[in-house]
Amino acid sequence: MKVPMLDLSEQYQGLRTEILESMDEVMSSSRFILGKHVKKLENDIAQYSNVAHGIGCANGSDAIHIALQAAGVGPGDEVITTPFTFFATGGAIVRAGATPVYVDIDPETFNIDPAKVEEAVTEKTKAVIPVHLYGQMADMERLAEIAEKYGLAIVEDAAQAIGAKQNGKSVGEMGTAATYSFFPTKNLGAYGDGGMIVTNNEDLAEKMRVIRVHGSKPKYYHHVLGYNSRLDELQAAVLNIKFPHLDKWSENRREKAATYTRLLKERLGDAIVTPFEKEGYYHVFHQYTIRVDKRDELQAYLNEQGVSTMIYYPLPLHVQPVFKDLGYREGDLPISEKAAREALSLPMFPELKLEQQEYVVEKIAEFYGR
Template sequence: MDAAKFLPVLDLSGEVEELRGALLAACGRVLDSNAFILGAEVQAFEAAAADYLGVKHAVGVNSGTDALVLGLRALGIGPGDEVITTGFSFFATAGSIETVGARAVFVDIDADTFNIDPNCIEARITPSTRAIMPVHLYGQAAPMQAIRDIAERHDLKIIEDAAQAFGGEYRGRKLGSIGDVGAFSFYPTKNLGACGDAGLLVTNDDQVAQLARKLRDHGSERKYHHVTLGYNSRLDAIQAAVLQVKMPYIDTWNDARRAAARHYRELLGGIEGLVLPHEADYGRHVYHQYTLRIEDGRRSAVEEVLRAAGIGAVIYYPQTLPQAPVFAERRGAAAPLPVAEQACREVLSLPMHPRLTEEAQERVAMALRAAMCA
């Protein structure tokens, strides 16, 4: 197969080329300043992000994972506590909970949206439960009103894992701004990506923001004055400068993703055994991934056909979180997650990015139709 004809799930080359001049200028500005950690560039990005998301505070950190860890710590969650979360997500969701010494309690997902099913949450609440961590998976909002109602009834905190959903919305509010803490990842493949690792914690709580800023810098209020045990989780100035260049484009890019999703629906509708993504009526899906289901145990065969046709496709995710080896010793005590387990057997993500052409989508659709009709 000619590598030049391969169609990847994500192609960043167009974005880099379009913004090359502005990105180089931003990096040059940082180089000229000789200020590479935190500082003015980070403060400017934090202010712009807070304004865009409609929150009081945005705290730049070095990854989306650390945004979750620091958010949990800033809410006072630690050893002996439990946090209820989805069983179907990237490992950092559960890993962050366990890293602070708390216990991740997994519940099943909604079959249509892949997000946490609020109907499964209350049965898993115990006297040790301190918080709920919903994930806005693939860029689609979790059902936040139902989650907030549960949290209020049981006096629980909410940490939104919005790593895949910058610019997404729930009933007109930006995702990440609805709970007590929101956490974003700017890993290069995200719909708003840096040129390396970067993350953001957002909150409307002054005390949470103040503690998060200490925690990201070894627990210090000022140099050599450490008031708690923290982390080395400072955002690099170059990454903040890169994100400042890109952030003004995020709505345009998300709109392009949504347009591509609509075109996929036109091309792929009506194929037996193919379940297309469902867009909940309460939110604005930003399609970080375009993830569908391949029913009847045919996913592997479909993958092979797509691969032979030079089309990239990825499984996000091949196992549930409690199936990770690190949780093996307590697997027997975990609640069954039949919907999440079925999703792990069926999900497949197709090429999706703002510059995906209709011609490329038609090529994907032709190969996918051939695979499903074989």
């Protein structure tokens, strides 16, 4: 049996007619930049996040950078974040002219440890970027308390967590701003790159809208150094067709996650660590990530058996070569480094079949001789 990491074909076939009709409408209108489809998506995603403003941009990486720039982060500032994340999180900080300060993670959730955040605050700290990794929110309630205490901005990197909640509060509600990615593999994915920032702060929202169009307002009059980062009208049209299905897809992911956990516990007991969902949290399972011994050997074996897996992320940001001048060394953030050696993400998408999950678990059990 072949089990892909992700298969978008069934989702597309179910929505094909609507998507093609919507794309044709855009092309017939000849309005390709910041048109009605972008505006609708901005409004809908903002409402979904329980905030007032949505600002579409070219991708999730730009979304973080724009949010930081709008919040006044620049040269001489420090931004505290997690090293156990995709490069875009740390890269956006440096692109804004600031210095990333990496702190360790919670070993159960993979998310940034608020206690470590508070320990790292200095007079140079301007902002914190928590990453809601794999689909579960970081502890925003505690982080919001820390941010208020020290006068910090919080930019939530929610690229993997659209629809996630903590005690009933959505991504974006407790931070200064939150950023989404619509990369095709995301829970709400476009057919190319796309991103969005959501915020309740009207002044910040206006700054972000200006930054994404070369810093101009009105057109050809430039007051800040912005750049070209606009959500494409065609991608917004696709996303508007997909968006009404998002909650159903999230529930499907949660069902698949529960099935994985049940099957893995039945076959392997405590031999592997299954994902931990904190009480009061709503995890949307962008990834279903286990922690295992002999991770690389297991991945190779599963690949031989037709099971695709991914390692998110094999080398934490604090020891990436590009950040060597920051002075971090192997051993500085041991929980993140251990997670990077043990984490393995299994196939996860809403249309995943039970027999595929059973096959994946069977092959894992075979590897460990269970």
